[in-house]
Each structure stands twice: as structure tokens, then as C-alpha cells.
Amino acid sequence: AVPLVQKRATCADGRTTANAACCVLFPILDDIQENLFDGAQCGEEVHESLRLTFHDAIGFSPTLGGGGADGSIIAFDTIETNFPANAGIDEIVSAQKPFVAKHNISAGDFIQFAGAVGVSNCPGGVRIPFFLGRPDAVAASPDHLVPEPFDSVDTILARMGDAGFSPVEVVWLLASHSIAAADKVDPSIPGTPFDSTPGVFDSQFFIETQLKGKLFPGTADNKGEAQSPLQGEIRLQSDHLLARDPQTACEWQSMVNNQPKIQNRFAATMSKMALLGQDKTKLIDCSDVIPTPPALVGAAHLPAGFSLSDVEQACAETPFPALTADPGPVTSVPPVPGS
Numbered sequence: 178a179v180p181l182v183q184k185r186a187t188c189a190d191g192r193t194t195a196n197a198a199c200c201v202l203f204p205i206l207d208d209i210q211e212n213l214f215d216g217a218q219c220g221e222e223v224h225e226s227l228r229l230t231f232h233d234a235i236g237f238s239p240t241l242g243g244g245g246a247d248g249s250i251i252a253f254d255t256i257e258t259n260f261p262a263n264a265g266i267d268e269i270v271s272a273q274k275p276f277v278a279k280h281n282i283s284a285g286d287f288i289q290f291a292g293a294v295g296v297s298n299c300p301g302g303v304r305i306p307f308f309l310g311r312p313d314a315v316a317a318s319p320d321h322l323v324p325e326p327f328d329s330v331d332t333i334l335a336r337m338g339d340a341g342f343s344p345v346e347v348v349w350l351l352a353s354h355s356i357a358a359a360d361k362v363d364p365s366i367p368g369t370p371f372d373s374t375p376g377v378f379d380s381q382f383f384i385e386t387q388l389k390g391k392l393f394p395g396t397a398d399n400k401g402e403a404q405s406p407l408q409g410e411i412r413l414q415s416d417h418l419l420a421r422d423p424q425t426a427c428e429w430q431s432m433v434n435n436q437p438k439i440q441n442r443f444a445a446t447m448s449k450m451a452l453l454g455q456d457k458t459k460l461i462d463c464s465d466v467i468p469t470p471p472a473l474v475g476a477a478h479l480p481a482g483f484s485l486s487d488v489e490q491a492c493a494e495t496p497f498p499a500l501t502a503d504p505g506p507v508t509s510v511p512p513v514p515g516s
């Protein structure tokens with residue numbers, strides 16, 4: 178008979194997990210927390226590692242090819258890091274490569290594991306399910322599968338739809354831009370974040386992208402950039418348009434001040450993305466190895482000096498949630514260190 182309670186595996190260092198095959202992940206976890214993420218921080222390397230999960234996985238199309246979340250962006254980095262949409266990704270590929278070489282793990286597994294561990298370092302973050310056992314990539318992804326910030330909403334939704342994501346799932350995945358900055362969109366101001374709290378996984382990204390644009394934080398006329406509301410903050414044209422398009426605006430607004438929704442939709446859709454091109458039945462569920470994130474810090478708010486009249490209302494059905502502004506004068510957002 179099948180035992181009612183599966184015995185947990187105790188690993189060499191005493192930590193436990195549901196499956197003994199997952200024990201190999203604990204030494205990798207310790208190594209990356211210390212030596213990739215600077216002591217379990219939610220900083221630049223976490224942000225870049227999260228971006229890498231997307232740029233590896235989205236190299237997947239039923240008609241155009243690509244192996245999805247297969248580690249091809251590391252295995253075939255001389256090809257994929259030269260794709261225009263992968264500008265700047267060479268740095269995190271170089272940073273991750275020695276960890277893949279040192280540990281007994283495929284590049285495809287490592288990329289998704291590092292992304293999940295990274296998100297767990299961010300206050301307000303979530304435990305993204307992690308499955309182990311992706312085989313090595315067999316080929317590079319074709320070019321032009323990664324969305325660009327100057328693409329139209331229709332182009333982005335069509336590309337993401339081709340990979341299996343609905344418009345609301347695209348919105349959910351973009352919670353990632355709450356712990357994110359841009360280095361290459363305006364190369365004169367590397368490390369410029371997309372929201373005022375790039376070290377916290379919160380709804381400020383969804384709030385601040387909904388405010389009227391006023392300024393370019395660095396130079397004007399960069400391809401794929403829209404005006405942002407705050408000095409020191411950058412806005413992608415794609416995020417600006419997705420926040421306002423009738424296909425996505427109401428879902429975008431629904432993420433404001435809705436931390437449980439952000440967390441569970443993001444975790445579920447990231448988990449789906451991490452399995453693109455993979456056969457889940459051949460992988461082992463090692464989700465319990467991912468650490469529990471620190472609690473959210475700070476309440477959803479408008480930046481200091483702003484009021485609800487600064488919101489560019491786009492959802493026709495429901496009003497923007499009533500939020501109050503931070504006290505004090507308008508401040509600027511500092512860059513993410515180490516970018």
C-alpha cells in the first residue's frame with residue numbers, strides 16, 4: 178500500500194526536503210546567497226537574475242523554435258547575448274557561468290533556481306515553485322523572440338500569446354519590474370529603477386506607471402522610453418502603453434495595493450514560464466528548497482507631492498484606488514547600486 182505520509186528526506190547538512198534528489202540544491206543555495214547575491218540581498222544581481230529567467234524561457238515558439246527555459250542563453254551565450262533585446266544580459270550570464278560549472282546542475286535549472294531564490298530575498302517577495310531536472314540545451318534560441326520596450330502592445334501580446342501567455346498573465350509577470358532597473362535604455366544613467374522601491378516586491382511599479390509622465394530622468398529621445406513622473410525613475414514605453422491599453426489597463430490597476438494578488442499571480446505565472454519547453458512530468462518538485470521571503474515593508478502610496486489628480490486613469494470600469502501620498506516634498510529616486 179502507498180504510505181499516507183511520505184517521509185521527508187534529511188540531507189547531509191541536516192536540512193530537510195520532500196525529495197532526496199533536491200538535497201543537491203542546498204549547497205548551491207548557500208553559495209549563491211553568499212557569493213552571487215552579496216549575502217541574500219535583493220539588489221542588482223537578483224534583478225538581473227530575474228530578468229535572465231525571462232530571456233532564457235521566452236526563447237520558445239511553437240512555430241519558430243527555441244527550447245524555452247533550457248539554459249540556452251548560457252550554453253549558447255556567444256549567439257544569444259548578441260540579440261538586441263538581450264543588451265546587457267552578458268554580465269549576469271558571465272556572473273552565473275562559474276556557479277553552473279562548479280555545481281552539478283544544468284544551466285536551465287540554475288537560471289530558474291537563481292531567479293526563484295533571488296525573488297525570495299526581496300521584502301514582499303514570494304516563493305516561486307522550482308522544478309529540477311532540465312536537460313542541457315541543444316540549440317540557441319532564434320532571435321526576435323524577446324519583446325522590446327519599443328514594441329506595440331499588440332506586438333508584445335502576440336509574441337507572449339505565441340509562447341502561451343494571455344494578456345492578464347503578461348500583466349502578472351510584469352510585477353517583476355517592481356524589482357528592476359534599466360542600464361541600457363538610457364546608457365547615461367545606468368541602474369535607474371522602474372519604481373521608487375526597486376528593493377521591495379510591491380505594487381509601486383503598478384502605481385507609478387499609472388501617473389502622468391513629466392520628465393526624462395537622463396537624456397531624451399531614447400528608443401523604448403516614455404516620460405516618468407519622478408526624477409531618478411525611468412519608464413519603459415511598453416510599460417506605459419500596457420498600463421493604458423484597453424486590453425490590459427484594468428488588470429494593471431487591479432494590482433495596485435493588492436499584495437496577495439501580486440504574489441500569487443506572479444508565482445503561478447513565473448512557474449509556468451520556468452517550464453516553457455520542458456516536460457513537467459520528468460522534473461522533480463523542489464519548491465520547498467526556496468526560502469521564505471521577508472514580509473512586505475511599506476504601504477502602497479503615491480510618491481510625495483503627488484495626488485490622485487496625477488493619475489492618468491485608463492481603466493474605464495473602476496476608479497483608481499484611493500491612495501494617499503508620502504509626506505514631505507517631492508524627492509528623487511536613487512539609482513540601484515552596483516549597476
Ligand code: HEM
Pocket residue numbers: 221224225227228230231264265324325326327333347350351353354356357358359360361362363401413415
Ligand atoms: C513583456 C515585455 C517586456 C519588456 C518589453 C521588457 C523590457 C525590459 C527592459 C528594456 C529592461 C531594462 C534592461 C536594461 O536596460 O538594463 C528590463 C528589465 C527587467 N525586466 Fe523586463 N521586459 C518585459 C517583461 C519582463 C518579464 C516577463 C520579466 C519577468 C521575469 C521581466 C523582468 C525584468 C527585470 C527583473 C528587469 C531588471 C533587470 C535589472 O534591474 O538589472 N521583464 N525589461
Ligand SMILES: [Ca+2]
Pocket residue numbers: 232233234235236244245246247248249250318
Ligand atoms: Ca532558452
Ligand SMILES: [Ca+2]
Pocket residue numbers: 354355356372373374375376377378379380381382
Ligand atoms: Ca518595488
Ligand SMILES: [Mn+2]
Pocket residue numbers: 221224225358359360368516
Ligand atoms: Mn541591471
